[in-house]
Amino acid sequence: MFSRHITAIVGVSSFCLGIWMDRKYRELNTLHKIPGFKIFDAVYADGIVTTNQELIVNNEQRISQIMKYGFPSLDNVRSYKNFVLSYDQRNRIPHWVLEHLTPESVQYNPNVDRASCDFYEDNSFHEFFRATNSDYKNSGFDRGHLAAAGNHKSSQELIKQTFVLSNIAPQVGKGFNRSAWNNLEKYVRKKAKYNKNTYICSGPLFLPKKGDDGKLWIKYQVIGDHHVAVPTHFFKIIVSESTESKFHLECYIMPNQVIPDDIPLKDFQMPLEVIERASGLQFFKRLTLDKFNKLN
């Protein structure tokens, strides 16, 4: 009788243990199981995390931290150590890239050498959809960072990750990537230095223009064998959390063209809604609007 009880107890416990262990295992792997949805691909592809379980867990905590206020969308998400992105397989550029910065993370490590970083293909995408360096070659466009290289200068490994081509989109070089867009990136770093947490979401836009026929048209160039799309505009959304846990939101849209140096940054400010409607995305959904003490 007693041994039957024991058997029953062991049975029930093992049943529950089976569920628990499986769930625990699956929690780490759920996103892998969905066909095509491999959130940690990039991490594996990069050869950083292969057998070290501790590193995997740390990285998941980091992803939760970066994505604390919600995913703008779930299409082809890839996570890196310091940023998370969603890749647009049709346009071979990101849908969005999300970074989390702190005063510590933007500190410059003098051992970091940006010049030694090379742009590299994201092998976690099928070759049909993968942007390559040769797509950009002789195109006349810069390989423009969405997660800025300059935001991740605390270690060589971190800056190197920003050079993956799934974090890159064609940008007008002189007068944009090296001027107005760069100034916006510098402004972000300044904000990051003086706030507890700064979250930045950057991405491309394809905005319509009225044609001579009075109709609205979206028109953009594609470059290289893989037809990498050249966005008409870029957006950047900055959420900063002060040491008093007050939130501040700023949104920018810049045209992907030569921008005169004397136009102040604030002239590119836009309501969040404009970016949401144009991109088809929703940003920082878990951060309710009443948390913001100042809105642009």
Next chain:
Amino acid sequence: MFSRHITAIVGVSSFCLGIWMDRKYRELNTLHKIPGFKIFDAVYADGIVTTNQELIVNNEQRISQIMKYGFPSLDNVRSYKNFVLSYDQRNRIPHWVLEHLTPESVQYNPNVDRASCDFYEDNSFHEFFRATNSDYKNSGFDRGHLAAAGNHKSSQELIKQTFVLSNIAPQVGKGFNRSAWNNLEKYVRKKAKYNKNTYICSGPLFLPKKGDDGKLWIKYQVIGDHHVAVPTHFFKIIVSESTESKFHLECYIMPNQVIPDDIPLKDFQMPLEVIERASGLQFFKRLTLDKFNKLN
């Protein structure tokens, strides 16, 4: 000693049973668990399935049947009784729509009245991204079905679901939607009548054209307040499984313009790869190519 063996066996079996039952349960629910990924939204939104558990399970079985050979992508997936779609929130049209037809499902029920069906908004999407009837009004474009109304005439409820605006894209009416595209849809139904199973994936394309400057440009109109994109082309991929379980693949690309009536259907056939590269999607991935006894 013996009872210890029994206990151990019960323990191990229960452990495995626990895993198996939990997995079985989770297989049905995995897609729900991802934040923002509500695969069955539309079913709920439509008011068809609310409290009836049996209907939910049946519907899940139906989704597995429709999607048997893989999801082309996982961006904003919605399931209906007879088709599954992925919605492009930026362009306010589907990325792809997948149907599964059988000789029975394409049988015409004389009680079905297409004329009484009205196009309706998909309330499962945020109003920013939702195409509306007023977007199409006076645009000069038809509200073109991706899952064809004519494929779902076995019941009023099924045909009605094809009129949801997330299954619709702007199509040139006279000379395309009512001619060449319609002929392709009729051809699909004929195939469905004479095969055990027919799977059809339809969607929009935005193909580049060489400009006077020698560069490649993608250019398309957007209509209405929500800037609904007018695709330059449409694709249709047909996988049919004969009664002998042999598979046959046919792929078509048609320009969204007036097409002369005398151009035969086969002139629009294209290799699958062309559609995959242009759409950023991969189709019927679970159906290995060696299963096909005939490829176009």
